[in-house]
Amino acid sequence: MTTELSAPTDPADLCVPARRREHVLRAAVREGLLHPERAVLAGFVDFDGLAATAGALHRAFPASLDVLHAFAVKANCLVPVLAELHRNGMGCEAATAGELAQALEAGCPPESIVFDSPAKTTAELRWALDRGVAVNVDNFQELSRIDAVLAGRTSRSRIGVRVNPQVGGGTIGAMSTATRHSKFGIPLEDDGNRQRLLRAYRERPWLTWVHTHVGSQGCPLDLIARGVARAVEFAEEVNRHVGRRQVTGIDIGGGLPVNFDGDEVAPGFDEYVSRLRAHAPALFGGGYAVVTEFGRSVAAKNGFTAAYVEYTKNVGGRPVAITHAGVQVATRTVFAPEAWPLRIEAHGPDGRARDGRPVRQDVGGPACFAGDLLARDRALPLLEPGDLVVLPDTGAYYFSTPFHYNSLPEPAVHGFRVDAGGRVAFETVRPAQPGWDLPAAAG
Numbered sequence: 001m002t003t004e005l006s007a008p009t010d011p012a013d014l015c016v017p018a019r020r021r022e023h024v025l026r027a028a029v030r031e032g033l034l035h036p037e038r039a040v041l042a043g044f045v046d047f048d049g050l051a052a053t054a055g056a057l058h059r060a061f062p063a064s065l066d067v068l069h070a071f072a073v074k075a076n077c078l079v080p081v082l083a084e085l086h087r088n089g090m091g092c093e094a095a096t097a098g099e100l101a102q103a104l105e106a107g108c109p110p111e112s113i114v115f116d117s118p119a120k121t122t123a124e125l126r127w128a129l130d131r132g133v134a135v136n137v138d139n140f141q142e143l144s145r146i147d148a149v150l151a152g153r154t155s156r157s158r159i160g161v162r163v164n165p166q167v168g169g170g171t172i173g174a175m176s177t178a179t180r181h182s183k184f185g186i187p188l189e190d191d192g193n194r195q196r197l198l199r200a201y202r203e204r205p206w207l208t209w210v211h212t213h214v215g216s217q218g219c220p221l222d223l224i225a226r227g228v229a230r231a232v233e234f235a236e237e238v239n240r241h242v243g244r245r246q247v248t249g250i251d252i253g254g255g256l257p258v259n260f261d262g263d264e265v266a267p268g269f270d271e272y273v274s275r276l277r278a279h280a281p282a283l284f285g286g287g288y289a290v291v292t293e294f295g296r297s298v299a300a301k302n303g304f305t306a307a308y309v310e311y312t313k314n315v316g317g318r319p320v321a322i323t324h325a326g327v328q329v330a331t332r333t334v335f336a337p338e339a340w341p342l343r344i345e346a347h348g349p350d351g352r353a354r355d356g357r358p359v360r361q362d363v364g365g366p367a368c369f370a371g372d373l374l375a376r377d378r379a380l381p382l383l384e385p386g387d388l389v390v391l392p393d394t395g396a397y398y399f400s401t402p403f404h405y406n407s408l409p410e411p412a413v414h415g416f417r418v419d420a421g422g423r424v425a426f427e428t429v430r431p432a433q434p435g436w437d438l439p440a441a442a443g
């Protein structure tokens with residue numbers, strides 16, 4: 001038997017993340033946004049939470065600094081999410097032309113957008129430079145292409161070079177972009193590159209920014225801060241070399257890791273800023289404008305996924321629950337479970353949190369391969385058909401960019417705000433993709 005926790009009645013409870021999720025989940029069930037036949041899976045985005053996180057980010061940097069916080073669109077590219085962040089003072093960092101279009105659709109003005117694709121076509125470069133979108137150049141060939149695009153015209157765009165400070169990787173290889181062999185940017189320590197870059201800046205007075213992004217989840221703060229410090233030192237070197245302050249801005253990238261083990265937001269933006277102050281004091285000296293490109297740390301903890309349990313069984317002595325959330329919404333977790341473990345919370349059919357004795361069980365998704373598991377051997381109240389599982393911390397890089405394997409449809413995404421009286425107001429962030437209608441049986 002499982003016992004049910006009582007519903008939160010005290011509005012203060014709604015500040016406790018697990019209680020808030022439960023409260024919103026119950027409202028979603030009541031409103032039919034989750035339904036065992038018609039809506040078996042959905043994503044939820046906390047709009048109040050996004051606003052609060054954007055506020056914390058703004059407060060973490062000194063008010064005297066000229067900073068643009070450009071949200072990494074790839075972390076959650078849904079236009080209403082970008083629009084909410086824009087209303088809260090953020091710009092956008094776009095890694096592709098598609099993300100550029102989404103940023104503009106969200107109302108982000110071109111001058112608050114940074115275009116960072118490593119594979120920009122000539123047409124994309126021309127488009128961005130014509131509109132004043134900031135561009136970070138990935139390599140020497142791209143630099144020559146910009147020379148050609150700019151021939152005979154000027155651009156309002158802030159143009160920088162992405163440098164790879166080669167300070168090393170974190171615990172997740174695929175997320176580490178400052179290793180010796182990372183595919184991004186111009187590696188600073190490779191033979192001859194520094195001289196070649198100094199010459200490139202000297203010959204191009206419009207090259208006024210330096211960009212770096214050291215890595216994402218799995219990179220320790222000190223590693224990221226050391227990489228940023230190398231970029232700042234390089235900017236100082238350029239300015240000494242050309243004999244004036246040609247480089248006027250540093251784009252420090254994103255990469256602040258997120259705590260996937262619990263609801264605590266750690267590390268916070270202010271902790272990161274204090275590490276930056278220690279490693280790269282010149283960044284705060286007033287000589288440079290700053291751009292940041294945080295993604296996961298802005299959105300992950302402001303979203304969760306909910307799915308129904310369809311069946312349960314025992315396999316090899318272990319219970320298994322088959323849910324409707326799998327590789328289509330938790331792609332990284334399914335393909336790289338060691339690197340991307342997710343918490344799972346068990347709720348009853350009405351959305352109340354289950355409080356039963358933890359039992360080790362596997363939690364699987366609907367896709368047709370054996371590895372489609374959200375968790376193996378995880379201690380949870382024993383799941384039953386009709387229960388709901390909740391995946392916290394999935395507001396970034398999960399349901400927002402689903403994987404289309406097995407013709408599984410994209411689930412709906414609902415934004416929500418909760419007022420002081422506990423009323424939950426939902427709005428559609430993305431409608432569910434229509435499922436495949438099975439033809440009526442012949443004859």
Ligand SMILES: *Cc1c(COP(=O)(O)O)cnc(C)c1O
Nearest residue numbers: 072213216254255293294295296
């Ligand atoms: C992915 C990426 C980011 C965002 O990284 P997070 O870990 O989500 O903060 C920022 N800048 C660049 C260039 C990126 O590739």
